[in-house]
Amino acid sequence: MKKKIISIILLAVMILILAAGCGSKKDVSVLKVYIPNMAGQIQDLKMVNDKANEILAEKIGAKIELIFIDVGAYTEKMNMKLASNEEFDLCFTSSWLNPYDKAVKNGSYYPLTDLINENCPDLWDTMEDYWWEGAKIDGELYAVPNQQIIGTIPAVTLSKHWVDKYNLDIDSINKVEDLEPFFATIKKNEPDVYPYRVQGPIGNEYPSIISCVSLDTSVTDGYKAVFAWDEPGYEDSLAKVRDWFKKGYIRQDIASCIDDNNDFKANKYVVTHTGWKPGFEASQAAQLGGEHAVILLKEHAEIPTGGATGTMWAISANTKHPVESIKFLNEVQTNVELYNLLCFGIEGEHYEWIDEDHIRQKTDGGYFLNQAWAMGNQFNAYVLEGQDADVWEQTKKLNSEAVPSRLYGFTFDNSKVQMELSQCETVMSEFKNIFNGSADYTELLPQYKDRMMKAGAQNILDEVQRQLDEFAKSQK
Amino acid sequence: MKLKKDDIIPVKKRRRIGGREWQWIQMSILPVLHTFIFCYCTLPGLLIAFKDYRYIDGILGSKWVGFDNFKFFVLSNDCLRLVRNTIGLNGLFIITSMIAQIALAIIFYELTSRKALKAYQTILITPHFISWVTVGYVVYALLQPQYGLINNMLATFGIEGIQFYNEPAVWPAILSFANIWKGVGMGCIIYYATLMGIDSTLFEAARVDGATKLQEIRYVTLPMLSRLIVLQLIMAIGGIFNSDFGLFYQLTRDSGVLYETTDVIDTYLYRTMRVIGDMKLSSAVGFLKSVVGFILVYLTNFIVRKYDEELSLF
Amino acid sequence: MNKKKIKISQIVINIILILMCITTLYPLLLCLGVSFSNEKDILDYGYKLIPKNFELTAYKYVFANPKSIIDAYKVTAIYSILGTFGMIFCNSLMAYPLSRRTYRFRNSLNFYFYFTCLFGGGLVPTYLLYTRYLHLDDTIWVYIIPGLVSAWNIFLIRTSFQSVPEEMVESAVLDGASEWRILLQFMIPLSKPVLATLALQTFLGKWNDWYTAMLFINDKTELISLQYLLQRIMLNMKLLEQNNTMGFVDMTIVPGETARMAMMFVVTGPALIIFPFFQKYFVKGMVVGSVKG
Known part of the structure; x- marks a missing residue:
């Protein structure tokens, strides 16, 4: 029986090897470009594609073929295309959609530093250094970031309706805790809503690195990793959530709630956390209806560790046209006409100018994408009807004032502690009720720590520390 | 009734391939080739489990790492609990849903009104189409601690409500029930169709002999179904490590408190992949599931073979 | 009494x-x-x-683009029907020799097929096979051909063939019928209830399939299956919702629960109507004894 299996497997292997030897070859200088699609059917894609080729003809000497893939399928489909080493040229990549670091680890993207130096060195100057630094992995660049908002300002938001009804003095509020009396009022008078939406820990000071390990920000010389539960104020924050849960500020069925997006859309939450950016109030009003008040919790935006990797373009390692591809990326980032063509389509056909600064898109036209953030340098984008004319100036200002996370540019390589990470993940899920207030932490916290240590938390901490030390060295 | 149907072909001739056997071989060619191309040609994918798989190097070109990819699961503290839950729950599902399906098939068979039968069958297959997400909502509406239907009913009788989502012990029963509810209508049809194929004179003969209904089921119906039951059982055992993810995830609402009785390999893997996201690890676990499933099937088949060669799978 | x-x-x-x-x-x-x-x-x-x-908002939303829905119904119906008939034929072809005890390859073939129930290469080699070597992507065949043979169904059909009374086969052989004729004229008609059951399950499985379309249909949008055509809006929204903390994705109006339910009825409604068609094969009460004469 054993022999049978082995011979079957061997035969299959041989056939694959043979087949792999004679892969088909194509030689057309058309760049295949994969883009996530949030719009559904795009009728006039060919029209826009042809127009883009007209613009590109003189610039890069190659044509492009835009291929839109449903955003919901994008990660999975690109994963298959990368894994099967399909020959294509460019694709959208990011930390959250078609994960960038995973693809780089798999060797799927083309290294860009030399390519840019040789073909379009000016591209370096279009962005501040932190964009490039943030997109690098182990010192090499594998994708060109699409410059736009780098981070948001942590904030809480609530409907103006509540503010007016209970005369809340917005200006006196600096942190979530200041809202406690307001929560009590809501709880007493408004039985149909939940005063506060729990989205992650309240009042933790240290940024989390991975699992239960955080960065001790009080140590400024080098980096020091600590367990989350060793942070100052850790128990206080648990006590606070517990207290709020008991007082009814937090929904009582939180333990068995997996997806509360519908409640959020139904305005069931009074106070929710959010990240503020210019134009936030308008989009919030469009989504939830009514005016909204925003309380900024910090003065400046924070650039998260992976801040620059939110939306980027990468060149496939299997491309036959690396030079044309980078030239195309250069165009997307610098050529205002091309970029806006890709974002909004053709003037008169898909959008029109309503005044000097603003365009109006035809929502029922054949090219209505609403995804300028995925296409290139957003600061080159035409300003849409309803946006402030200086929205990009505001954004640039926010960016320039933003405070980078101390770990900016650091990516944790989990390959040495995979078992510990999966064990800890299970323990954390088992004890998640002490973090949302629905279970009494005083009894469970020692058990939790104990289980976490048994699950190998110490190994994770040590590994993080080791990589942080290396990171510190590489920065000097 | 012992079946020995093929005895008509003389044993002597087996040495040479006779005309009838040639025809059988002709019939086999297409399916065998198809399976070779679509299943066996993908088997090199199993190697991912033993490699430090990088896309750019391909499956064959990646570095061998032996059993490294298995470590994170096999050496894990949670491994034993996961295996116990997976086998326990899926074993429970196999048995309960099989009993329910056979029982329903027999009930359908006994039903005299054809019109009613058609109506019942049509209605009972509909849960097959309802996604686990939706079932999850309905179950939540029933079990929700404060406003749930069941706790409200208990309250009217003055009984204290049950905190279902904090009570691991009740979940094997809830999950089995939901599993039966969703699958019984569809699953019973194959048993019912097999019953339809049975020579009805057998039942008449039993009735003439004065057998009660239960005796009829015990001595006529079940033996006629035995071949199908054993086949279904063997196939199910092979897949015992594969859990219906939606059932476990949506119904328990991924409530950590319930893991003691509801965490199975597939939900664990899902959580792990969320933080680690590494294809070679899930390949390793998949390989392990297949191998152990294979061994289990082999043993079951061996036992069945001892008991009755005709019933065995291979 | x-x-x-x-x-x-x-x-x-x-x-x-x-x-x-x-x-x-x-x-x-x-x-x-x-x-x-x-x-x-x-x-x-x-x-x-x-x-x-x-x-009726949800239904209006679902039918907002009637042409693509009709296209999807057509494609889905075509491949579901072809795939189901093909599956029944191919698997019966294999199940018949396997049901004969004197077939010398019987045991090894049983094993050969059972092996595929448990071991498969996974998604990557499958994707590679379909797209690079067989070029099934962006064709309707990708829905039909890979599912033609299924070990599960072979065994179920085999079991059904085995319960056909041996005297019938014997008499057919004595009448000089070829094995092909025995399969086509006796085995398949006599196993109608079981074959209809498997056909039903296969048909519904294909009807509800969205994964194949998601992975293998790129440019030819007219080949998208019904379920995926509707699912993809949900998938897109879910993904964007989960990531709307990123700050740059502007959420537009989200079709929610009502649309999801409406889609369920739009997709499964026709599938349920088809049920009686299959049902007639196993409700009528085919009695083997009556065919004998």
Whole structure:
């Protein structure tokens, strides 16, 4: 029986090897470009594609073929295309959609530093250094970031309706805790809503690195990793959530709630956390209806560790046209006409100018994408009807004032502690009720720590520390 | 009734391939080739489990790492609990849903009104189409601690409500029930169709002999179904490590408190992949599931073979 | 005496079945109610059997682009039917020799097929095979060809063939019938109930398939299956919702629960209508004895 299996497997292997030897070859200088699609059917894609080729003809000497893939399928489909080493040229990549670091680890993207130096060195100057630094992995660049908002300002938001009804003095509020009396009022008078939406820990000071390990920000010389539960104020924050849960500020069925997006859309939450950016109030009003008040919790935006990797373009390692591809990326980032063509389509056909600064898109036209953030340098984008004319100036200002996370540019390589990470993940899920207030932490916290240590938390901490030390060295 | 149907072909001739056997071989060619191309040609994918798989190097070109990819699961503290839950729950599902399906098939068979039968069958297959997400909502509406239907009913009788989502012990029963509810209508049809194929004179003969209904089921119906039951059982055992993810995830609402009785390999893997996201690890676990499933099937088949060669799978 | 007994048992059986139907129908009607509701009411008041405000918004939304829906119905119907017939034919072809004890390759072939139930290479080699070597992507064949042979179904059909009385095969052989004729004229017609069951399951499986379309249909949007055409909007929204903390994705109007339920009925409605077609093969009460004569 054993022999049978082995011979079957061997035969299959041989056939694959043979087949792999004679892969088909194509030689057309058309760049295949994969883009996530949030719009559904795009009728006039060919029209826009042809127009883009007209613009590109003189610039890069190659044509492009835009291929839109449903955003919901994008990660999975690109994963298959990368894994099967399909020959294509460019694709959208990011930390959250078609994960960038995973693809780089798999060797799927083309290294860009030399390519840019040789073909379009000016591209370096279009962005501040932190964009490039943030997109690098182990010192090499594998994708060109699409410059736009780098981070948001942590904030809480609530409907103006509540503010007016209970005369809340917005200006006196600096942190979530200041809202406690307001929560009590809501709880007493408004039985149909939940005063506060729990989205992650309240009042933790240290940024989390991975699992239960955080960065001790009080140590400024080098980096020091600590367990989350060793942070100052850790128990206080648990006590606070517990207290709020008991007082009814937090929904009582939180333990068995997996997806509360519908409640959020139904305005069931009074106070929710959010990240503020210019134009936030308008989009919030469009989504939830009514005016909204925003309380900024910090003065400046924070650039998260992976801040620059939110939306980027990468060149496939299997491309036959690396030079044309980078030239195309250069165009997307610098050529205002091309970029806006890709974002909004053709003037008169898909959008029109309503005044000097603003365009109006035809929502029922054949090219209505609403995804300028995925296409290139957003600061080159035409300003849409309803946006402030200086929205990009505001954004640039926010960016320039933003405070980078101390770990900016650091990516944790989990390959040495995979078992510990999966064990800890299970323990954390088992004890998640002490973090949302629905279970009494005083009894469970020692058990939790104990289980976490048994699950190998110490190994994770040590590994993080080791990589942080290396990171510190590489920065000097 | 012992079946020995093929005895008509003389044993002597087996040495040479006779005309009838040639025809059988002709019939086999297409399916065998198809399976070779679509299943066996993908088997090199199993190697991912033993490699430090990088896309750019391909499956064959990646570095061998032996059993490294298995470590994170096999050496894990949670491994034993996961295996116990997976086998326990899926074993429970196999048995309960099989009993329910056979029982329903027999009930359908006994039903005299054809019109009613058609109506019942049509209605009972509909849960097959309802996604686990939706079932999850309905179950939540029933079990929700404060406003749930069941706790409200208990309250009217003055009984204290049950905190279902904090009570691991009740979940094997809830999950089995939901599993039966969703699958019984569809699953019973194959048993019912097999019953339809049975020579009805057998039942008449039993009735003439004065057998009660239960005796009829015990001595006529079940033996006629035995071949199908054993086949279904063997196939199910092979897949015992594969859990219906939606059932476990949506119904328990991924409530950590319930893991003691509801965490199975597939939900664990899902959580792990969320933080680690590494294809070679899930390949390793998949390989392990297949191998152990294979061994289990082999043993079951061996036992069945001892008991009755005709019933065995291979 | 017997008659009365039977009547009581019939009543008991009917009561059991009616109770089961109620537990089934209630959630189904709940979903139907949701699909005709106002989205906001669902968010505010939860699932209700009878909609607070009766609305067709969700269905209008689903049918917003009637041409692509009709295309999808066509494609889905074509490949589901072809795939189902093909599956029945190919698997019967294999099941018949396997049901004959004197077939010398019987045991090794049983093993050969069973092996594929447990071991598969996974998604990457499969994707590679379909796209690079067989070029099935962006064709309707990708829905049909890979599913033609299934070990599961081979074994189920084999079991059914095995229970065909041996005397019939014997007499056919004596009449000089070829093995092909025995398969086509005796085995397949006599196993109709089981074949119809498997056909039904295969048909529904194909009808509800969205994964194949998601992975293998790129440019040819007219080949998208019905389920994926509707699912993809949901998938897109879910992904964007999960990531709307990123700050740069502007959320637009999201079709929610009502649309999801409406889609369920739009997709499964026709599949349910087709059920009686299959049903007639196993409800009629094919009795082997009666065919014999």
